[in-house]
Amino acid sequence: MSELLLSAKNLTKRFGGLAAVQGVSVDLWRDHIHAVIGPNGAGKSTLTNLLSGDLPPTSGSVMLDQHDVTGWSPSRISARGLGRSYQKTNIFLPFTVWENIRLAAQSREPHAASWLRRATNLEAINARAERALELSGLQSRKNSVAGAISHGEQRQLEIAMTLATQPQVLLLDEPLAGMGVAEAERMVALLLSIKKDHGMLLVEHDMDAVFTLADQLTVMVNGQVIASGTPAQIRADAGVQAAYLGEEHA
Numbered sequence: 234m235s236e237l238l239l240s241a242k243n244l245t246k247r248f249g250g251l252a253a254v255q256g257v258s259v260d261l262w263r264d265h266i267h268a269v270i271g272p273n274g275a276g277k278s279t280l281t282n283l284l285s286g287d288l289p290p291t292s293g294s295v296m297l298d299q300h301d302v303t304g305w306s307p308s309r310i311s312a313r314g315l316g317r318s319y320q321k322t323n324i325f326l327p328f329t330v331w332e333n334i335r336l337a338a339q340s341r342e343p344h345a346a347s348w349l350r351r352a353t354n355l356e357a358i359n360a361r362a363e364r365a366l367e368l369s370g371l372q373s374r375k376n377s378v379a380g381a382i383s384h385g386e387q388r389q390l391e392i393a394m395t396l397a398t399q400p401q402v403l404l405l406d407e408p409l410a411g412m413g414v415a416e417a418e419r420m421v422a423l424l425l426s427i428k429k430d431h432g433m434l435l436v437e438h439d440m441d442a443v444f445t446l447a448d449q450l451t452v453m454v455n456g457q458v459i460a461s462g463t464p465a466q467i468r469a470d471a472g473v474q475a476a477y478l479g480e481e482h483a
């Protein structure tokens with residue numbers, strides 16, 4: 234039985250009269266990828282923002298690592314083990330791949346109280362950064378300037394920077410956006426390779442990737458969940474077919 238890492242119950246977010254997310258519950262288990270799909274404006278990004286603390290919910294709750302983190306700030310939630318890769322890149326383009334990963338690893342470190350702790354921290358930071366570099370498959374680009382690597386490699390770098398904070402839960406917002414076929418295949422392989430140690434929420438428009446990666450899918454339309462289940466169950470769901478998927482994945 235795998236471990237429940239995050240459990241969101243009955244989340245609702247209202248923007249004035251609009252319920253962008255309405256009564257949505259999501260569980261993230263270790264070694265599982267939970268994909269959230271739906272048409273533009275369905276509420277996927279808003280849901281991700283509620284889980285990361287970027288937005289407070291109007292109602293509902295989020296449990297992370299057995300703590301009720303509802304209403305916590307993003308940095309406090311991140312320190313509890315939630316990592317998020319943004320659609321909008323957080324990379325410092327003039328810095329090298331290694332410098333970017335190292336900065337991300339450093340951001341997790343509490344401020345050193347003494348020079349003694351600083352030396353130990355430095356080792357820990359470098360070890361975390363090395364591990365993230367290795368997992369992301371970017372070793373050969375370690376000393377390349379981030380602005381000079383390909384778009385696909387920059388997305389890999391974002392994942393590496395998120396991994397460098399050693400999260401248990403990963404929220405991935407369109408990690409395949411703008412990628413060609415070969416780059417997308419590399420990203421799918423990367424996500425599968427890091428799945429074992431993490432609980433992952435995947436928001437992604439590339440349905441081939443979603444159906445390859447996901448253990449569970451939740452389908453949202455107009456802020457509400459219209460179906461949730463295994464890829465096979467979602468493929469066979471007539472309501473989902475009508476609302477979203479169309480013929481190609483039937």
Ligand SMILES: Nc1ncnc2c1ncn2[C@@H]1O[C@H](COP(=O)(O)OP(=O)(O)OP(=O)(O)O)[C@@H](O)[C@H]1O
Nearest residue numbers: 248251252253271272273274275276277278279280
């Ligand atoms: N800060 C905000 N203020 C007001 N309305 C918002 C805000 N953020 C999102 N919305 C609205 O909430 C609804 C859900 O938006 P959201 O961005 O979560 O959808 P999405 O499923 O992520 O769409 P996409 O696939 O295009 O990214 C939309 O109608 C959007 O206009």
